[in-house]
Amino acid sequence: MADPSGILAIRNGFICVEAKRQNCVQRRACSLPPREKPIIDGELSDTIYLSHLNESVNESVRQRMEATCHGQAGETAAGSSSELDAHADVHYPVSAGSSGHPDLCGRPCPYFFLGKCREGSQCGRCHLPHSKRGGWEFHPDKKSRQILKQLPSATLLDAAIPLIHELMKDKISKEHAIAQELKVLQLELRDLLEACLAREVAANPDAISHRSQQKLKQVKPPLSTAGLGPILTLVMRSLGEDEAAGAIGTLRGRLQMVFSYKEPTQP
Numbered sequence: 001m002a003d004p005s006g007i008l009a010i011r012n013g014f015i016c017v018e019a020k021r022q023n024c025v026q027r028r029a030c031s032l033p034p035r036e037k038p039i040i041d042g043e044l045s046d047t048i049y050l051s052h053l054n055e056s057v058n059e060s061v062r063q064r065m066e067a068t069c070h071g072q073a074g075e076t077a078a079g080s081s082s083e084l085d086a087h088a089d090v091h092y093p094v095s096a097g098s099s100g101h102p103d104l105c106g107r108p109c110p111y112f113f114l115g116k117c118r119e120g121s122q123c124g125r126c127h128l129p130h131s132k133r134g135g136w137e138f139h140p141d142k143k144s145r146q147i148l149k150q151l152p153s154a155t156l157l158d159a160a161i162p163l164i165h166e167l168m169k170d171k172i173s174k175e176h177a178i179a180q181e182l183k184v185l186q187l188e189l190r191d192l193l194e195a196c197l198a199r200e201v202a203a204n205p206d207a208i209s210h211r212s213q214q215k216l217k218q219v220k221p222p223l224s225t226a227g228l229g230p231i232l233t234l235v236m237r238s239l240g241e242d243e244a245a246g247a248i249g250t251l252r253g254r255l256q257m258v259f260s261y262k263e264p265t266q267p
Contacts, residue, residue, distance in 0.1 A: 095123035100256030102130055103171065103228045138226035144219040151216060153238040154200035154207035159216055159223055160231050161193050167228045181258045189251050193235070196244045 095117075097106030109125030111117040117127070140148065148156070168186040172179045200207055216223065223231070232252055239245040 095119070095121055095125065095127040097124040098126045098128050100229070100259045101126055101128045103167075104232075104252060104256045104259055105229070138221060138230045141220055147215050147219055148234060148238075151238070152200070152204065152207040152212055153235075154197060154204065155209075155212040155216060156235060156238045157193060157197040157200065158208050159213075160235050161190065161197065163224060163226075164193065164228065164231055165190060167231075171228075178258050182255075185251060185255055185258065189248075189255075192244065192247055192251065196239065196248075199244075 095106075095109065095112075097109070099105060105126040105128070106124050107126065108130045109117055109123055109127055112123070112125070112127045117123055117125075119125075165186070168182065168189070172182045172186065175182065223234075226234075232248060236245045236248050239248070
């Protein structure tokens with residue numbers, strides 16, 4: 001006869017009586033690792049959690065202070081930036097991708113404002129705040145990316161040249177301190193792009209067709225909503241490894257340097 005102190009259980013479709021287990025914890029899944037310590041009460045668990053959290057905060061503050069000290073030392077001693085500790089500049093606010101902010105910098109870093117960017121000052125993304133309506137918010141969908149990839153370079157240049165001219169004109173009107181330098185670079189960029197367009201049309205007179213222009217109108221969001229950086233990137237990609245693409249890249253680098261002369265403003 002079964003032990004009356006047992007418990008009913010179902011095993012392989014049969015009902016059976018099992019003896020009660022004494023001083024046992026709930027069975028855990030086999031895929032989980034075994035606990036290193038027995039379960040502790042809630043109050044002690046909260047105390048341990050808060051102590052670990054406090055240690056993490058103190059460590060983060062220490063790293064930020066070290067990064068600040070290294071940054072100040074780098075300003076007074078030439079060449080000291082190469083001696084910075086790899087972990088000290090994890091949250092350093094200015095990165096390599098921030099050059100030319102906000103028009104010609106890299107895309108905003110999704111990890112920096114979460115405190116998780118591990119590249120620090122060497123990150124190719126921008127570590128400065130961007131407006132939600134900025135030009136880097138130009139994100140074509142998959143179909144639009146395919147259209148832009150298949151468009152002739154002449155069609156893209158024909159649409160990009162007036163957009164770039166207007167963006168540069170607007171920048172000149174707002175940045176009086178660097179207006180003269182921007183005017184010179186604007187003329188050089190316009191002449192270079194128009195020379196590229198003339199060469200592409202001479203090589204393929206039917207490149208700028210009604211069909212290709214209609215295809216360009218299907219791009220979502222419209223190309224007119226893009227900023228200076230994304231438009232120049234699209235033009236350089238369309239030209240491939242051409243010498244003109246390298247010349248445009250050089251001009252873009254000069255523009256980044258001019259834009260970096262001023263302090264970035266909050267959006």
